Amino acid sequence: AITARKERRHKLDRMTTRKHGTLARRRRIIGEHCPSDPDTWDSIRRIVDRLDIEGISGDETDTEPGAQPKVVRRVALPWLSPVISELFDCVESYNTALHEERMTVHTGNSSLQRIFEPRRTDMKAVALDRLPRNWYDEEWYKARSASGRAMLSVRKDVPIPTLVCRLV
Numbered sequence: 001a002i003t004a005r006k007e008r009r010h011k012l013d014r015m016t017t018r019k020h021g022t023l024a025r026r027r028r029i030i031g032e033h034c035p036s037d038p039d040t041w042d043s044i045r046r047i048v049d050r051l052d053i054e055g056i057s058g059d060e061t062d063t064e065p066g067a068q069p070k071v072v073r074r075v076a077l078p079w080l081s082p083v084i085s086e087l088f089d090c091v092e093s094y095n096t097a098l099h100e101e102r103m104t105v106h107t108g109n110s111s112l113q114r115i116f117e118p119r120r121t122d123m124k125a126v127a128l129d130r131l132p133r134n135w136y137d138e139e140w141y142k143a144r145s146a147s148g149r150a151m152l153s154v155r156k157d158v159p160i161p162t163l164v165c166r167l168v
Contacts, residue, residue, distance in 0.1 A: 019056045023048070029094045043161040044091060047084065047135075054128050055080065079127035079140045083160050090165040132158040 034041040057077045134157040
């Protein structure tokens with residue numbers, strides 16, 4: 001029982017570490033690109049800041065144990081609008097583009113290959129409340145009971161900016 005508990009704790013720690021890394025990477029990308037289009041990137045920053053760590057979908061290993069190179073795949077949040085998920089995928093596409101623009105070489109350990117298309121959804125994920133209505137997945141929101149929707153205390157829609165994904 002103790003070993004199983006330790007393994008679960010270790011898995012959760014890895015997932016939390018990946019989420020914090022994703023949040024830090026997105027904030028860095030936003031900061032680096034904000035001067036080129038302040039309106040768009042400031043809008044994206046507000047979304048990232050409001051969702052914070054709880055609004056970051058998890059990743060799970062998508063390769064067999066011990067297989068190299070290790071690949072991780074996104075695990076979708078059922079309550080998050082797919083428009084925001086797509087926006088975050090586009091933000092991530094600016095990560096390697098920045099190195100190419102500056103003709104720099106990434107130092108340190110290389111990132112794991114990420115597959116943004118989720119294979120599964122984290123049905124245990126707890127939705128954030130008090131978000132703009134359009135930040136919630138439409139089908140997920142409609143499936144909530146009246147009391148469930150009331151508990152979310154949704155706010156009026158806030159425009160979600162469009163960002164063109166970089167080809168990597």
